Amino acid sequence: GEDVExxxxxxxxxxxxxxxxxxxxxxxxxxxxxYKQEPGAGLQLLTYIFSNMDMKQDQRLTVLLNKKxxxxxxxxxDTQTGDSAIYFCAERFYGGSQGNLIxxxxxxxxxxx
Amino acid sequence: xxxxxxxxxxxxxxxxxxxxxxCNPISGHATxxxxxxxxxxxxxxxxxxxxxxxxxxxQLPKDRxxxxxxxxxxxTLKIQPAKLEDSAVYLCASSFGGETQYFxxxxxxxxx
Numbered sequence: 397g398e399d400v401e402x403x404x405x406x407x408x409x410x411x412x413x414x415x416x417x418x419x420x421x422x423x424x425x426x427x428x429x430x431y432k433q434e435p436g437a438g439l440q441l442l443t444y445i446f447s448n449m450d451m452k453q454d455q456r457l458t459v460l461l462n463k464k465x466x467x468x469x470x471x472x473x474d475t476q477t478g479d480s481a482i483y484f485c486a487e488r489f490y491g492g493s494q495g496n497l498i499x500x501x502x503x504x505x506x507x508x509x
Numbered sequence: 510x511x512x513x514x515x516x517x518x519x520x521x522x523x524x525x526x527x528x529x530x531x532c533n534p535i536s537g538h539a540t541x542x543x544x545x546x547x548x549x550x551x552x553x554x555x556x557x558x559x560x561x562x563x564x565x566x567x568q569l570p571k572d573r574x575x576x577x578x579x580x581x582x583x584x585t586l587k588i589q590p591a592k593l594e595d596s597a598v599y600l601c602a603s604s605f606g607g608e609t610q611y612f613x614x615x616x617x618x619x620x621x
Contacts, residue, residue, distance in 0.1 A: 400551070427608055438513075438600055439552070439612040484551050488608075496565060497610060499551030 400500035402485055407506045414472040416503045418485030421466060428461065429486040429497065430470045439484065442470070472505075480507045511535065513613035515601050521619045527589035530616045534582065534603030540564075542610060543576055543586050544600040552600055558584060591620045 400420045408414045420428065426447050431439040445452045445459045445468075452459045458471040472479055482502040514533040522528050534541050539560050544552035555574065557565040561581040569576070573592070578584040588595055598617050602610040 431612075436617075438515075438614040439602075441609060441611065444609065486551070496554045496557065497552075499553070501549065501551050 400485055400487055400498050402483075402500035402503045404501065405504050405506070407508065408475050410475060410477055410507055410509050412475055414470075414475045414479070414505055414507075416470045416472075416483050416485075416505065418468040418470075418500055419466055420468065420485070420487040420498075422487055422498075423463075423466065427488040428459075428468050429488070430457075430459065431484040431486060431499075433482045433484065433502070435481075442483075475505075475507050477507045477509055480505055513601055513603055513611055515599075515613040515616055517616055518614065519617045519619075521621065522591055523621050524593055525590040527587065528591055528618065529585055529587045530599050530601075530618075532584045532586070532601030532613060534584075534601070535605075535611055538603035538605050538611075539581070540604045541578055541584050542602040542604075543584070544602065544612075546598040546600055546615070548597070555586070588618075591618075593620050596620045 402418045427444050429444040430442045432442050433439050443454050443457050445461050456473045460469045482504050484502045485500045486497045516531050520528055541558045543555045545555050546552040555569045556576045558578045561578050574588055576586045596619050598615040600612050600615045602612045604610045
């Protein structure tokens with residue numbers, strides 16, 4: 397079956413880089429996503445990468461995809477206290493009928509001043 | 510452009526009561542999703558609509574959960590009767606072409 401795994405916690409100092417890692421299982425996934433969830437809020441789409449890409453950069457965010465190892469990472473440069481949140485990795489799974497999103501349990505990022 | 514709207518934002522009920530949640534997707538988005546997010550977990554899909562038709566409801570506990578999207582725009586998710594384990598955040602999302610889903614703020618349900 398499908399599964400997405402993430403480490404549960406990450407703590408960094410303000411100004412450092414953060415790297416959040418994710419592994420997924422469905423080799424047929426075409427899109428992989430990173431969502432951010434702040435306390436009491438819904439999910440905010442940060443970025444996504446198509447499976448035929450190795451890297452995508454968007455301002456402070458860099459996504460790296462290793463299809464061979466089914467490993468996805470999100471790097472946040474110059475991490476700020478406002479980046480403190482839970483980050484969810486998701487794959488678009490085609491084992492069901494219409495490409496549903498399968499989410500990991502989320503990585504809680506804590507940024508210390 | 511207005512985002513996905515949900516109401517209510519919070520709801521507290523006793524077990525065996527019924528509850529309903531409402532979602533208004535982004536204008537023009539044909540696909541609408543309801544997810545359940547239990548504390549400490551990622552969201553799990555309950556049901557997916559394409560316009561007013563159900564595409565996938567394989568994860569919906571149909572003995573107590575129901576959802577409809579009669580006119581292909583707004584949607585309602587109902588739980589009747591609620592159980593303690595239904596305490597969660599219920600998230601609605603919508604998409605235009607399916608590649609990118611945009612989420613609402615969620616409804617936080619507590620069943621006592």
